[in-house]
Amino acid sequence: MTDTRYLAPQTLDEAVGAFAAAAGAARILAGGTDLLVQMRAGLLRPGLIIDIKKIEEMTAIVEEPDGGFRVGAAVSGAALAEHPRFGQVWPGVLEAVNLIGSTQVQGRASPGGNLCNASPAGDSVPAMIAAGAVVTVQGPNGRRQMPVEAVPAGPGRTNLTPGEILVSFALPARPKGSGDAYLRMIPRTEMDIAVVGVGVSLTIQGGTVTAARVGLGAVAPTVLLVADAADALIGSKLDDAALEAAAAACRAACRPIDDKRGTIVYRTKVAGVLLKRTVAIAAERAGRA
Amino acid sequence: MAKLHVATTINGEPMEFLCDPGQSLLDALRGTLGLTGTKEGCGTGDCGACSITLDGRLVCSCLMLAAEAEGREIATIEGMAAGEDLHPLQQKFLEMAALQCGICTPGMLIAARNLLERNPDPTETEVRFWLAGNLCRCTGYDKIVRAVMETAEEMRGAAR
Numbered sequence: 001m002t003d004t005r006y007l008a009p010q011t012l013d014e015a016v017g018a019f020a021a022a023a024g025a026a027r028i029l030a031g032g033t034d035l036l037v038q039m040r041a042g043l044l045r046p047g048l049i050i051d052i053k054k055i056e057e058m059t060a061i062v063e064e065p066d067g068g069f070r071v072g073a074a075v076s077g078a079a080l081a082e083h084p085r086f087g088q089v090w091p092g093v094l095e096a097v098n099l100i101g102s103t104q105v106q107g108r109a110s111p112g113g114n115l116c117n118a119s120p121a122g123d124s125v126p127a128m129i130a131a132g133a134v135v136t137v138q139g140p141n142g143r144r145q146m147p148v149e150a151v152p153a154g155p156g157r158t159n160l161t162p163g164e165i166l167v168s169f170a171l172p173a174r175p176k177g178s179g180d181a182y183l184r185m186i187p188r189t190e191m192d193i194a195v196v197g198v199g200v201s202l203t204i205q206g207g208t209v210t211a212a213r214v215g216l217g218a219v220a221p222t223v224l225l226v227a228d229a230a231d232a233l234i235g236s237k238l239d240d241a242a243l244e245a246a247a248a249a250c251r252a253a254c255r256p257i258d259d260k261r262g263t264i265v266y267r268t269k270v271a272g273v274l275l276k277r278t279v280a281i282a283a284e285r286a287g288r289a
Numbered sequence: 290m291a292k293l294h295v296a297t298t299i300n301g302e303p304m305e306f307l308c309d310p311g312q313s314l315l316d317a318l319r320g321t322l323g324l325t326g327t328k329e330g331c332g333t334g335d336c337g338a339c340s341i342t343l344d345g346r347l348v349c350s351c352l353m354l355a356a357e358a359e360g361r362e363i364a365t366i367e368g369m370a371a372g373e374d375l376h377p378l379q380q381k382f383l384e385m386a387a388l389q390c391g392i393c394t395p396g397m398l399i400a401a402r403n404l405l406e407r408n409p410d411p412t413e414t415e416v417r418f419w420l421a422g423n424l425c426r427c428t429g430y431d432k433i434v435r436a437v438m439e440t441a442e443e444m445r446g447a448a449r
């Protein structure tokens with residue numbers, strides 16, 4: 001057995017330095033709900049574990065003066081749910097994060113871990129994509145920003161470069177008349193992996209959709225931004241033709257696997273159905289906002 | 290392998306121990322510290338038998354490194370009864386036969402106590418969802434849920 005070391009730095013610079021120096025032998029530890037499972041299964045034996053939860057920025061939830069939110073990459077689902085304002089402004093993102101696992105898993109699991117684990121079925125990812133969230137990443141060459149949809153590269157792989165750490169998610173300010181929602185289809189009612197997941201964010205003014213984004217999960221090697229679906233909604237009054245066009249765009253975006261949870265035909269069909277249901281919830285919330 | 294020194298608080302008492310950097314807290318509790326009340330079912334976050342609280346937050350001790358306990362407050366089943374006086378949940382579990390083999394029981398109790406601390410008047414649905422990460426192969430859950438509901442009612446009565 002190779003030696004494992006554990007480091008819990010207080011600053012991001014220290015973490016990035018150690019992460020880059022370890023050159024691939026290190027793993028970032030946020031909530032550990034993926035990492036420890038993978039270590040136990042023998043899939044990973046990191047030489048260095050870098051716990052990022054002592055770095056303040058990683059666990060902070062900040063409502064910016066302009067109304068946007070900055071959510072630290074290692075914030076737990078439970079902590080996000082306890083924030084007095086976040087769930088009011090971004091109910092869809094919150095419900096997606098809170099779908100991850102049990103109460104116990106929620107005590108630890110983070111949106112940063114969910115994104116960096118890069119499962120095609122990660123529940124918070126479609127909702128974050130729909131929200132138009134942008135992540136800040138810090139590495140040996142400094143900081144950069146990328147949209148959430150640019151982070152996953154394939155199952156278990158991201159586009160972060162060696163030594164880069166995900167720092168936070170920035171969610172934009174919400175215009176009046178905005179709402180978001182996330183729905184997933186699972187064979188059970190709790191504690192399962194999505195067969196399809198859909199995140200939708202809408203802004204509706206005078207009954208017409210002025211802005212829309214759609215994130216689609218578990219039907220391709222990465223979670224997808226479905227711009228065609230959003231385009232079908234924008235400018236519409238969410239009439240049946242617009243909804244069917246958006247559903248068709250989601251079906252067309254599907255490149256799913258065939259497995260015991262869902263066949264290709266089933267996943268593709270459900271993607272369209274879920275899109276319509278999710279839009280209905282987001283629209284209802286937009287009407288109240 | 291270099292051991293790490295961890296200073297933490299368990300059930301209100303300061304404790305120090307040595308652990309391997311990759312060792313789970315569950316392992317340290319049961320092995321190094323001899324606190325075997327916390328159970329291991331799956332080791333992968335699915336069953337909840339290893340439930341503890343960390344600074345008042347319910348977590349799986351199998352999904353946490355022992356090293357992460359440094360400077361934190363841990364609560365395990367060993368701290369639930371005050372000497373011979375059982376916690377109302379423990380008493381009610383016995384009275385209502387909310388356990389059979391008992392392997393899920395410490396986790397159930399820790400999780401249920403954490404719920405009632407946050408929400409003294411949960412609905413049945415809230416109890417069931419809160420405990421969805423605690424698996425039981427024996428009872429069929431119903432007795433557990435009813436025991437938690439009845440304890441909540443009694444504790445509310447006592448607090449009045």
Ligand SMILES: Cc1cc2nc3c(=O)[nH]c(=O)nc-3n(C[C@H](O)[C@H](O)[C@H](O)COP(=O)(O)OP(=O)(O)OC[C@H]3O[C@@H](n4cnc5c(N)ncnc54)[C@H](O)[C@@H]3O)c2cc1C
Binds near residue numbers: 113122
């Ligand atoms: C019982 C159980 C049920 C689950 N149910 C669900 C579910 O319903 N839906 C779902 O989507 N997931 C589920 N998961 C998976 C997991 O809980 C989530 O993916 C969770 O969001 C991971 O977050 P974490 O903070 O625990 O990540 P960690 O395990 O700490 O990290 C995950 C991966 O990302 C890397 N990483 C973490 N943070 C960063 C960062 N800031 N920068 C760079 N890399 C980083 C780590 O090195 C690791 O490779 C479940 C897991 C368990 C054990």
Ligand code: FES
Binds near residue numbers: 340
């Ligand atoms: S042993 Fe930790 S959840 Fe099963």
Ligand code: FES
Binds near residue numbers: 392394424425427428
């Ligand atoms: S009493 Fe046996 S598993 Fe619950």
